[in-house]
Each structure stands twice: as structure tokens, then as C-alpha cells.
Amino acid sequence: SSSSKTYGERSEDPDLTPLAQYLLRLIHLKQTNLCVSADVHTTLELLQLAEDVGDYICVLKTHADIIDDFGDKTIRGLNEVSRRKKFLIFEDRKFGDIGSTLQHQYTRGPLAIVKWASIVNAALFPGPAVIPALADAARRAILAHNTSMAELGPPPYFRALLLLAQMSSAGNLFTPEYTQQCLHHARQNKNFVMGFIAQQSLNKEADDNFITMTPGVQLSAGGDSMGQQYNTPQKVIGEQCSDIIIVGRGILAARDRRRAAHEYRKQGWLAYQERVRS
Numbered sequence: 001s002s003s004s005k006t007y008g009e010r011s012e013d014p015d016l017t018p019l020a021q022y023l024l025r026l027i028h029l030k031q032t033n034l035c036v037s038a039d040v041h042t043t044l045e046l047l048q049l050a051e052d053v054g055d056y057i058c059v060l061k062t063h064a065d066i067i068d069d070f071g072d073k074t075i076r077g078l079n080e081v082s083r084r085k086k087f088l089i090f091e092d093r094k095f096g097d098i099g100s101t102l103q104h105q106y107t108r109g110p111l112a113i114v115k116w117a118s119i120v121n122a123a124l125f126p127g128p129a130v131i132p133a134l135a136d137a138a139r140r141a142i143l144a145h146n147t148s149m150a151e152l153g154p155p156p157y158f159r160a161l162l163l164l165a166q167m168s169s170a171g172n173l174f175t176p177e178y179t180q181q182c183l184h185h186a187r188q189n190k191n192f193v194m195g196f197i198a199q200q201s202l203n204k205e206a207d208d209n210f211i212t213m214t215p216g217v218q219l220s221a222g223g224d225s226m227g228q229q230y231n232t233p234q235k236v237i238g239e240q241c242s243d244i245i246i247v248g249r250g251i252l253a254a255r256d257r258r259r260a261a262h263e264y265r266k267q268g269w270l271a272y273q274e275r276v277r278s
């Protein structure tokens, strides 16, 4: 199963989307399964954070709608630093509307997410049509705006989706049945769904090779005053067999963010090495 394979081995699966293949290879080469959650409020802070932690991460997760001055400068800066330091951008938009509306939300407005974020996420509660709706919008946007991406070939596209299969917060209403439906629809849409936001790997069948990203991670278990619940990198990667830890305040609130990122990267990587070795 996927939990005993290395990121490098998993990247060779011909069924993966090009983006999933790229991400697994990147994790393997850069030796980091850390995603930093960039929950900051200005372009300057966002770019400074990317500069500080960029060498230690495989993905930078953004909330563009909490950046007071989000605009072209933000996008150009993010593109430049992500290319130079080699990490992907994941906009944690949590799409949750009907297909037609989320095509507009994905491609238009001041955020125009499809133009700069290679990964987005969506909840499945509006029904499975959210997947082809986003896939179609991504394909059209890429053809229209960026021929170099279109040159990567026909579908699968160089944009991908994570389904919101589970949440970290206390009392959340995500049921096991809902989570299973996410797995089912991911299997049906492997050309666009690269994996899940979940608290554990959902891979079950021998050929399941979905990437799991897990928020709610700090160096010691606990929580905050608003329902967030934390597990350690060891628990999330080692025991729950997730692939990527998502860390916000564990790094953002540290006096030295670079050093904190270095530490989370080390813990996440050790947990992974122990898991695939045993």
C-alpha cells in the first residue's frame, strides 16, 4: 500500500496527474513534507514569510482573502519566490457552491485564483459536479492564459484539486460516510483530484495513490480556544500515514520562523523515514 512506499516510488505511478507527480518528486528531492499555512495579512508579510520558510517547504498554503492588499504585486511576488525556492502554492479556498458559481469564483474577481494557485480545495457537500466544474474551468483558464502550461499536454492539467474529506476542528460535521464519498469520487476523477485534506491517509486499495495533507499540527498535541485540535508530526505522518503536514501558528508565532520551519521539516521527515523503513 502507499504507506510503505517512498515519495519517490509513488511519483512514478503513471496514473498520477502531472501536478501530483511533480509534488511527490519535489518532496522526495527537497526532503520535506512540510506545508506552511501563510495566515498573514499583507503582501509584504506574505512574501517575507515565503522567503524565510521557502527552503524548508514543499507547499505554501494561502488564504488570499485575508491579505488586505492582495493584488498583482502579491501574485508576481508569489510566482517569483515559489519558482526560485521550488514550492507549490495551495489556495485554501474551500469551494462549496454549485458548479456554475464556483467556476466564476475560481477564475474571476480580484483573486482570480486559477491564475496563480496550482492547488485548490473543495468540499463535496454540494455534490460531485464540483469536480468537473473546477477541472473544466482550470483547463479553459490554462489554455487562455498560459500556453506554456498547455504545452505540458492534454488533460490531465497542471492544476489539481484536493477534496475536503475531514477537518481538524472539534465537533465538525464531516461523517465517515461523507469521507468515503470523497474517496469514491476521487477515484472517479483521478485526472484532476490529487488527494485530500484529511486527518489520515484514505488510501485503501493497492492502486490508491492520493496525496493527503493534514492541518492541525504542532510539536505537541493540544488545541486553541476556537476548536482547533493539534496532533504531532509523528502521529500525523508516522501513525495516520498522511503525506504532508500543514503548520500555521506553530511556525508563524515562533520568534524565529526559519528555525521553526527547519524543526517541523525535520520532525515530519523523520516520521516519514521511520514509517517507510518499518
Ligand code: 5IU
Residues within 6 Å of the ligand: 037, 039, 063, 092, 164, 166, 167, 168, 169, 197, 215, 216, 217, 228, 246, 247, 248, 249, 250
Ligand atoms: N485548516 C485547519 N483545519 C482544517 C482545514 C483547514 O486548521 O481542517 I480543511 C486551516 C486553517 C488554518 C490552518 O489556515 O489550516 C491551520 O493553522 P494553525 O496551524 O495555525 O492552527
